[in-house]
Structures are given as C-alpha cells and as structure tokens.
Amino acid sequence: MQITYEVIVPFLFLLMLICSASAMICLGLYSRRFSHNPAVLPYQILMFAAAYWALNYAVELSTVNLQTKILLQETRFIVNPFMGVLDLWLILTFLHKSDWIKGWRWKALLIIPTGIMLAALTSKYHTLFRYNYGVDLSGPLPTLSFVNGPLYFVHIGYTYLLVITGLLILLLTREESNKIYLKQRVLLFGALIFPTILDIIFQVGGTPIHGINPAPIFFWIPGIIYIIALFRFGFLDIVPIARSRVIEEMGMPMIVLSTDSRIADMNPAAERLLGGSARIGVGQKITDVAGSWPEFITFCFSSDGRKEITKQDTEESRIFDARMDLLYSPEGVPEGRLILLTDITTQKRLEQKIRRSEERWRSIVDGAPFPIVITSVADNRILLVNQRTIRQFNLSYDDLIGRNTEEFYADQKTRELLITTLHTQDELDDIEMKMHAGDGREFWVYASVRKIQYMGKEAFYISFADFTLRKNLEETLTRKNRELELVTFSLTETNKKLNLLSSITRHDILNMIQVISAVSDVILLETREPDMEKKVRMIADAGKSIRTLIEFTREYEDLGQTAPVWQDITRTLQSRTITRLLSGITLITPDRPVEISADPMLSKVFFNLVENSIRHGGGISTIRVSAEAVGDELRITYEDDGRGIPEEEKLLIFTRGYGSNTGLGLFFIREVLEITGMTIMEEGVTGEGARFVIRVPPGRYRFTSIQSS
Secondary structure, three states: OOOOOHHHHHHHHHHHHHHHHHHHHHHHHHHHOOOOOOOOOHHHHHHHHHHHHHHHHHHOOOOOHHHHHHHHHHOOOOOOHHHHHHHHHHHHHHOOHHHHHOOOOHHHHHHHHHEEEEEHOOOOOOOOOOEEEEEEEOOOOEEEEEEEEEHHHHHHHHHHHHHHHHHHHHHHHOOOOHHHHHHHHHHHHHHHHHHHHHHHHHHHHOOOOOOOOHHHHHHOOHHHHHHHHHHHHHHOOOOOOHHHHHHHHOOOOOOEEEEOEEEEEEHHHHHHHOOOOOOOOOOEEEEHHHOHHHHHHHHHHOOOOEEEEEEEEEOOOEEEEEEEEEEEEOOOOOEEEEEEEEHHHHHHHHHHHHHHHHHHHHHHOOOOOEEEEHHHHOOOEEEHHHHHHHHHOOOHHHHHOOOEHHHHHHOHHHHEEEHHHHHOOOEEEEEEEEEEOOOOOHHHHHHHHEEEEOOOEEEEEEEEHHHHHHHHHHHHHHHHHHHHHHHHHHHHHHHHHHHHHHHEEEHHHHHHHHHHHHHHHHHHOOOOHHHHHHHHHHHHHHHHHHHHHHHHHHOOOOOOOOOOOEEEHHHHOOOHHHOOOOOOOOOOOOOOOEEEEEEHHHHHHHHHHHHHHHHOOOOOOEEEEEEEEEEEEEEEEEOOOOOOOOOHHHHOHHOOOOOOOOHHHHHHHHHHHOOOOOEEEEEOOOOOOOOEEEEEOOOOOEEEOOOOO
C-alpha cells in the first residue's frame, strides 16, 4: 500500500492536535503542586481551555458531516471568546497586579466574551456571527466554510486587544531583582505570543493550507516552552516579588537620607516610628522630623556603621539595632545614606532575664559539695559548671564552658553508649566511667544524669562522685588475689586499711549529705518559684543518690575477706539453694567435671544468674551451663531460652542500681568474680535468650577425672 501526501498530512495534523491537547492537560494537572502560587488557577484554566480547543478542532477536522462540524464549532466558542481574558488574568496574577481587574473591572472584561459566546451558540438563527456554512473538501482535510458576521470581528479585535495589552504589561513592568524572573517573563511571553501570531496569520489568510488554523495544532510548541519554564527556571514555584512591595511591607523601618540630610525615601514602618500620627513627607530634614530622638540624630551624622540606640516612648523605652550604609552613584560619587532600624527590645529583655536566671542557677550549683556539669543535648557542649568541677578538672571556668564533653572521656565507647541510652531514658544513676582532667590526670567517677530544660534548651544535668582511690585500691586488690596464697597476711592488712578508709570516708560523706539535705529543705520552705524549687529538688535527689552509694559500700565491705577455694561447678549448680528455684525448669550442667578457684561466695554468682533468668527471662524452660578451655583461659557459658537482654542495656546491667528491682544482683556477680581475676560479659541475641560468658584466667581452673565429693 502506497502512502500518499493526502494520507500523511491529515494524519500529522490530527496527531499534532492530540499531542497539543495532551501537553496542555498534563501541564494543567502538574501545576496543582504549586497551589501556593495565585497564578496557578488562571494557568490551569488556560491550559485546559487550550486542550479543549485542540481536541474539539481535531474532531471537527476528522468529520465531513456539516451539522456535526457546525455543532463542534459552536461548542468551541464556549471557550475561545475567553482566551484573551485568561491570558490577561494570568499575566497580571504572575506580576502580582491582579487587583487591577478586581470587582466591576473583572465583570466588565467578561461582558463582550459572554455576548460572543451566546452569539456563536445561536448563529443558526442570525447572521451576526457566522452564516452560510458549508464543507470544503478541496484540501487535505475537510474544513468548515462560512461567512463571518460583524460580531466575529468584534471577538477577534477584543481578544487581540487583551492579549497585546497583557504582553505589553509583561514587557514593560519589571520591578523584581533577580535575572531568573526576567527569564521566566521571557518564556511566558514566548508561550503566549506564539499561538497568537499563528492565529493572526490564519485570520489574514496567510496559512499554507487554506481553512486550517495552525494555532491549536502547534500548541505543543508553547507546551515545550512551559516545560522549560517550569523545570529550569521555577515558573509557578519561585514567585517574583517586586522590590518596592518588599520595602513597603517590611516591618523594619528604612530611611534614605540625601547628602544634605533630607529624607529622600522612607517606608511606612519608618514613618510610623518617627512621625507617629503626624504626616512626614519626602524632602523634610531629619533633624526636624526626629528632633525628639537626639540619640538617633547623633547616629545619622556619625561615622558609625552600626550602633544600639534607645528610643524613650511615653510608657516604655525601645532598643534598636541601627545600621547605616553609604549610597553611591555609578560613578562612585556619594549620593546619600541608607539607615535600617531593627527593634531588638524583646531580645535584650530576654538576654537580661537569661542572665538573671543563670546567676541564680550558678549560686545554687556553686554551693553543692560535689561536681555538677550542665551540657547541651544538641551538641554535648558544656553550658555550666560549679566550683567543685573546676577543682576536679584543674581547668578555669572559661576553659570548660563551650568545650565538647567527649574531650574528657577516657573511653569513647562508654560515652557513645551513654548518649544512645539517654535518647530513650531521661535519667541514669551511678554510671561508672574514667575521665581526663586538664592536667592529664585520669580519675574514676560514679555519674548520675538527668535530662532538664536549661535556658530554654534541652540539657543534661550531671553530678558525679570521684571514687578513684577506691578504684585504685580495687585494682590493687584484684592483682593481689592472683598471688593470694603467698601474700595472705599482706592482703589482710590492706583490707583493714581499705575498710578503715571506707568507714572514715563514708562517715564524712554522710555528714556532708546531711548538710545538703538540710539546706535543700530550708530552701524549699523559703522559695516560691517553681523553677527554683525544681532545681533544688534535683540537688537533693543527687544527694540521696550519693547516700545510696555509700550505704551500698557498707553492705559489701566484707566482700573478698576470705581466701579463694577450689569449687566444683556442677556441685555448686546442684546445691539446694539453686535447685529449689528450678520448678519446671531443666538445668543442664557441664559434661566434663571442672573446678575453679574462686571466692566462697561463688554459689551466689550462679544463684543470682538463675534468679535473674527466672525474674526477667519471661517464662524460661531450660538453663544450660557449659565449660570450655579456649587457649589458656576457661570460658563458662550460662544460657537460658528466655527473651534475652536488649543491646543498649548490655553495658548498663552490671552497674549498681540499674534494673527494675534492687539492681544489685549482676553488679554483685561482677564484683565477686573480679576478686579472683574473672570477668563476665553478656553476649546473647535479643529474643533468643540471655548468654553470660565468664572468663577464668590461667591457673584458676582445673579439669578433674571424677566428680568431686
């Protein structure tokens, strides 16, 4: 089958009409995402009207039936008479000048298009619009022939008048500052003028194919221009705003003075500030207008580029941040001065309030007999410290304020775990960690953390107690236990000294805590400020935490007083104190007999592990204990089939006070094991059960051929 010219041209025309309609519909639908822009509504209506024109024209060109063609033309003029109004509306809204056609003007614009529409719909009854219809089959497509009446020329003239008026406004009005808005304007101009030119060519009979209007056929070309404007230059997204409108509506007073100190320009905010109810005009001297504000007059004639000045009103004073910039001509000749005034009264009052609040905070915090630090949650920088902290870290107040807390942690992993935990909890108590001082010294502390509001920001309130001496003695005690058989007498003497030191220290600290409690109670009775009362209660709570810590040392001061003995693991697990806990629970012991040299309180280690599984495991059915030599050390693995321990709690469960009960069980286990150099870690998977691994150092374990009796 041979493809001829008579087949290709109609197909291409109809295809382009469908493409044009599709492009206009897609652009209209896509523009809904820019609902913040008032120009979207006229733009959408214009796109859908153009799409309707193209589709209507495509159907008309595809039929040879005269009545159908007349009907399609009449219905097309439901939209076409309003195209000029839509173009003008879009342009004025884009330029923020839609108020030009508000009210009666808008109704007046619609009178002629409405009359044209009615004339087109009733054209079969008169000759005012079009008459003598026929079908012209001489071209590649069947077109509708007719004679135009006088109202049609009114329609053409009125439409072109509105379109040309809008395009002239688009070209001549330019108040925005950025070049991107000029490019938006050029693209909008091109998209609107292109179909207008094609329609004019059709009206004067200059189209290559007689009887076919190329305007709706080539709507896809303005569609491409709109796509470039939307996606490349932010048309309908980046809204142009005139500079004059910005200056007129901004709340910051702006004044322009000429070289002879006369007012060259000012915005309404400046007029309200300087004139009050009086009228101020351009050309008046600034000394006459602002004579009652001498500080401002002095600033106007000074060389200061920026200064804070005060204006005394009838009821209160206002503080302004005054800025002055010199204005020059293109040749570099001074033409005047630009003055901007920013009201900072509220900011200054807030700063004063913050300073007073900070002074009250500091007076309370400085009186505490233990180190206190307040840090920002957002960036972990230090906001406030007391005198005890300054002495503890051997740094000045200025050296500490603003520093990141990570500089003072000896173990960054502990710090990261603490921060992660505090994202889900508002408080932590008795966290053991090592810290750095300013002189390079390292010390151990028990820290308590509370999440608070400080100066309008989220902050951490941290108090801590230095137990470096105790930690050092514990480390010494751990090392000495490895040689216990040879240094029993020396260890006994050391323990006596440690107990004596603990007793004296405990007595002194409890006395100091009593002072804190008493002073806190007095302040609470005297203060009537809720914020102050909350802060004092926090100090009292910190004192109670320290009291709990001291009482804990008394409870366990006899730990490690007895020499280690060899103990069989299986016999220990099968003791009556443990088996009576195992109602309905299967206990699996090591398949090979093994003994370890440990503190006589080893049975309490396994007792606490079993009790912890039953209490927190969530209905366990099996407990398995195994022992395996790995290298030189022995690994004792304790496992249950409960719900396990969350990852973020694995480090914290061995700290004193952590947990839903007393929080002493796992902490105590670690203390008993460390006496003879053993360690314990939790290595289970959450949801699959708890798994504690005890590592026994060389020389502290032995496998036996038969069960010990």
